[in-house]
Amino acid sequence: MSEAKVFDATAATELVKELRGTFASGRTRSYEWRVSQLESILKLSADHEEEISDAIHSDLSKPALESIIHEIGMVKNSCKLALKELRRWMTPEKVQTTITTFPSSAEIVPEPLGVVLIISPWNYPFFLSLDPVVGAIAAGNAVVLKPSEISPTTSSLVAKLLVKYLDTSAVKVVEGAVPETNALLEQKWDKIFYTGNGRVGRIVMAAAAKHLTPVVLELGGKSPVVVDSKINLQVACRRIIAGKWGGNNGQACVSPDYIITTKEVAPKLVESLKQELERFYGKNPLESKDLSRIVNANHFDRLTKLLDDDKVSGKIVLGGEKDKSKLQIAPTLLLDVPRDSLIMTEEIFGPLLPIITVDKLEDCFEIVNSVPKPLAAYLFTSNKNLKEQFVACISAGAVVINDTTLHLAVSTLPFGGVGESGMGAYHGKFSFDAFSHKKAVLYRSFAGDVAMRYPPYTPGKLRFL
Ligand code: NAD
Numbered sequence: 062m063s064e065a066k067v068f069d070a071t072a073a074t075e076l077v078k079e080l081r082g083t084f085a086s087g088r089t090r091s092y093e094w095r096v097s098q099l100e101s102i103l104k105l106s107a108d109h110e111e112e113i114s115d116a117i118h119s120d121l122s123k124p125a126l127e128s129i130i131h132e133i134g135m136v137k138n139s140c141k142l143a144l145k146e147l148r149r150w151m152t153p154e155k156v157q158t159t160i161t162t163f164p165s166s167a168e169i170v171p172e173p174l175g176v177v178l179i180i181s182p183w184n185y186p187f188f189l190s191l192d193p194v195v196g197a198i199a200a201g202n203a204v205v206l207k208p209s210e211i212s213p214t215t216s217s218l219v220a221k222l223l224v225k226y227l228d229t230s231a232v233k234v235v236e237g238a239v240p241e242t243n244a245l246l247e248q249k250w251d252k253i254f255y256t257g258n259g260r261v262g263r264i265v266m267a268a269a270a271k272h273l274t275p276v277v278l279e280l281g282g283k284s285p286v287v288v289d290s291k292i293n294l295q296v297a298c299r300r301i302i303a304g305k306w307g308g309n310n311g312q313a314c315v316s317p318d319y320i321i322t323t324k325e326v327a328p329k330l331v332e333s334l335k336q337e338l339e340r341f342y343g344k345n346p347l348e349s350k351d352l353s354r355i356v357n358a359n360h361f362d363r364l365t366k367l368l369d370d371d372k373v374s375g376k377i378v379l380g381g382e383k384d385k386s387k388l389q390i391a392p393t394l395l396l397d398v399p400r401d402s403l404i405m406t407e408e409i410f411g412p413l414l415p416i417i418t419v420d421k422l423e424d425c426f427e428i429v430n431s432v433p434k435p436l437a438a439y440l441f442t443s444n445k446n447l448k449e450q451f452v453a454c455i456s457a458g459a460v461v462i463n464d465t466t467l468h469l470a471v472s473t474l475p476f477g478g479v480g481e482s483g484m485g486a487y488h489g490k491f492s493f494d495a496f497s498h499k500k501a502v503l504y505r506s507f508a509g510d511v512a513m514r515y516p517p518y519t520p521g522k523l524r525f526l
Contacts, residue, residue, distance in 0.1 A: 103144070207234075278485065434480030
């Protein structure tokens with residue numbers, strides 16, 4: 062615990078009180094304070110790259126390259142972008158006024174919300190902790206970060222580094238699990254930014270509702286990959302593999318969750334996936350150093366249950382090997398799974414990839430639209446009409462054509478879900494906006510005072526309308 066031995070409701074109240082004092086002092090609002098904190102996060106990320114990557118490895122056996130690119134590199138990029146753009150983001154936006162208010166001028170002034178709570182998950186324990194903090198600080202807020210107890214080494218390193226590098230009167234880390242999170246959730250915040258599963262998302266939203274606190278919920282879901290014929294299948298398979306197993310071994314929110322393809326394409330697709338998987342991870346993937354492990358025994362058992370479901374018995378066409386002592390599961394492909402099997406009704410969040418086959422690819426619309434809206438939807442095709450139809454008819458947090466997960470790296474795109482995959486968005490300027498209030502400001506002079514506006518509302522006044 063970084064702040065106190067027992068972090069209970071009293072400690073949480075004290076913490077928020079201190080941060081409210083800091084925020085009220087105006088300290089976090091200045092451009093200079095924001096810049097100094099963002100520079101410190103950038104420095105912290107550069108100074109401790111190896112230590113951070115080792116901590117993530119200890120929590121997840123995540124390959125160092127994945128941590129450096131997907132976690133530390135992403136945080137650095139966010140800081141660099143915020144440092145470059147902050148002046149512009151903070152500048153009020155002049156907007157037009159109407160004849161009704163003539164003469165007048167108007168602007169939208171972004172203002173910090175106040176004291177915000179960020180609750181992060183275990184799967185990208187550095188990136189998903191620090192990236193929202195970058196947005197909160199850029200927008201001028203005081204922040205409490207609650208990292209996940211399921212990635213304890215990264216959680217304690219983040220707590221240690223933030224105390225060392227950042228202004229501790231405005232940025233706090235509270236480590237802990239459900240009791241500590243509940244103590245925090247009882248407090249009144251100006252925004253709660255939660256990343257994790259939808260069950261806890263509902264708990265967060267219910268707690269926030271008591272104080273009318275707005276929330277951003279970055280949740281998950283089943284992100285489909287639709288694979289058409291007449292495409293460069295090898296490139297498609299490599300990109301599916303990179304998004305699935307190359308993203309924390311399937312333990313990523315935007316990980317491809319299942320594939321839909323035609324009966325005709327399926328055998329070629331399976332063959333190509335097998336070849337590329339072997340090329341990347343060898344004949345015995347349980348030995349590969351390039352795959353993360355399953356985070357803990359609970360998640361290992363959860364994934365085992367998906368494979369043990371009678372409804373998918375005999376459907377494994379590749380993989381299925383497991384080693385509980387090392388918490389490893391090989392990349393596993395299942396072909397022709399029924400839509401009511403467990404693996405097709407729960408978010409997989411692991412190295413299993415079921416394939417559904419259809420008579421014609423257009424059947425994908427009914428399948429994807431009959432389940433909760435996913436965080437991402439992917440389509441591999443060369444068919445222009447299909448691309449257009451997919452973008453128009455599939456509701457998802459994001460749609461990517463001919464690749465998977467890469468939209469995450471495009472900071473000009475908002476990152477967030479829709480429906481059960483979440484609400485609100487961040488990344489780039491959207492992070493600044495997520496932690497700002499857009500204040501409407503109208504400037505009037507004493508000129509142009511129209512009598513018609515005031516009582517008595519005589520019939521003659523109506524004639525001017
Ligand atoms: P997790 O178990 O680490 O939980 C997330 C946070 O919620 C942790 O800080 C944890 O302490 C807290 N928490 C857990 N139970 C709680 C409770 N009962 N009350 C209050 N707080 C509680 O992570 P997870 O939920 O297993 O993460 C995986 C899920 O998150 C997946 O569904 C995934 O799709 C989603 N996810 C979404 C994104 C995104 O950006 N949209 C990113 C990563 C993960």
